[in-house]
Amino acid sequence: MRVLCGLWFSLRRLSDVSSLGTFRRPLSSDAMRLVQFCRKGNEGEIRVGVEHEQGHGVIDLKAFDPSMPPTMRGFLELGQKGMDCAQRALSSDQCIVPHSDIRLLSPVTGPDKVVCVGMNYKDHCLEQNAPIPTEPIIFSKFPSAITGPYDDIMLPNKTQKVDWEVELAFVIGQKGKHIKEEEALSYVAGFTVANDVSARDWQMEKNGKQWLLGKTFDTFCPLGPALVTTAALKDVHHLGVRCLVNGGVVQDSNTNQLIFKTEKLIAWVSQFATLYPGDVFLTGTPPGVGVFRKPPVFLKRGDVVECQIDEIGSIRNTVV
Structure with missing residues (x-):
């Protein structure tokens, strides 16, 4: 599974370069359900995920793309780059973690306000x-x-x-x-x-x-x-x-x-x-x-x- 995720990331890396940097334009996102979670038995490690459309589980964005930050706040700070990555991950059907293996956290923790x-x-x-x-x-x-x-x-x-x-x-x-x-x-x-x-x-x-x-x-x-x-x-x-x-x-x-x-x-x-x-x-x-x-x-x-x-x-x- 890691090999597949890494291969997908490598193929997409060039297309991501243009979206690096500080985000200033209006946010555009497709229909998605974003979550914060941790794996059972590893509660200290927060991950950002996107729910699989068929309900098969949650796609681990950091497993899909190692450059993704571990928290939702960090993910949102990426702006369009983060949303684009989540959409690609959702389309890939890769790096899916079953619901039975995770604990859902608040979608956002540690906000400024x-x-x-x-x-x-x-x-x-x-x-x-x-x-x-x-x-x-x-x-x-x-x-x-x-x-x-x-x-x-x-x-x-x-x-x-x-x-x-x-x-x-x-x-x-x-x-x-x-x-x-x-x-x-x-x-x-x-x-x-x-x-x-x-x-x-x-x-x-x-x-x-x-x-x-x-x-x-x-x-x-x-x-x-x-x-x-x-x-x-x-x-x-x-x-x-x-x-x-x-x-x-x-x-x-x-x-x-x-x-x-x-x-x-x-x-x-x-x-x-x-x-x-x-x-x-x-x-x-x-x-x-x-x-x-x-x-x-x-x-x-x-x-x-x-x-x-x-x-x-x-x-x-x-x-x-």
């Missing part, structure tokens, strides 16, 4: 009898909150009111500042599923009611299972969004309820901060969160939370 949007679903605002925002409400999580699509959510002893929030997330694919709304989608590497786990007591009662601490405990940002390119989605702003707790549906909405869509969020945030490859945006949650139920419901040890978005996939995390 995690940008979150509050009150961004019309039906979520109605749930709270809150006015529709006229400008995006922005807060953040620390990158250390990110965890994998099937990893445990750790219930801290500092909080008694941990809640779920299914969210559409997207990842930036190239550096940008003052991005125009009509060009914003070209800066997106892909979309994924997120759970904006929230400690409501720290968000709404403690610490001056600042949101940050309640949002950024370790493991409070499960992401995955894959980074799905825009070309693989029919309409990212018309996708079913659901959250299940212990098998029961608690949130059920659609991304057509988003107040500020992907393009607006990128243009808005890039006025204030430079966006970098690998930056993660969480776009807000629909109604059905625990804190607004009567009576309120919060997560406890042993609960299983599953977040689903049509065409993208689902993540499933156990509270421990």
Whole structure:
């Protein structure tokens, strides 16, 4: 297998030379599902892969092309060169690792920033009898909150009111500042599923009611299972969004309820901060969160939370 991968790389090497260097043009990608993974028994070695179209496994990009970096952030920093390599790998049917041999990680780890949007679903605002925002409400999580699509959510002893929030997330694919709304989608590497786990007591009662601490405990940002390119989605702003707790549906909405869509969020945030490859945006949650139920419901040890978005996939995390 290594010989075949090496031969393929050698044959393609010359065609890659022209794409070396810093990427500055709009990102172009075909329909792909990109992942970060590690092989079972070798958890310390992160790899970037692309899911095989027939579901046979994941193509290891570094095995296919040894010049590929080991992390998704490094891969995205290559710009079009990385996307072209992933597409060639997908077409090659080489270097496939079976699903049974890998553990899926968060599609992105160690981003420069995690940008979150509050009150961004019309039906979520109605749930709270809150006015529709006229400008995006922005807060953040620390990158250390990110965890994998099937990893445990750790219930801290500092909080008694941990809640779920299914969210559409997207990842930036190239550096940008003052991005125009009509060009914003070209800066997106892909979309994924997120759970904006929230400690409501720290968000709404403690610490001056600042949101940050309640949002950024370790493991409070499960992401995955894959980074799905825009070309693989029919309409990212018309996708079913659901959250299940212990098998029961608690949130059920659609991304057509988003107040500020992907393009607006990128243009808005890039006025204030430079966006970098690998930056993660969480776009807000629909109604059905625990804190607004009567009576309120919060997560406890042993609960299983599953977040689903049509065409993208689902993540499933156990509270421990």
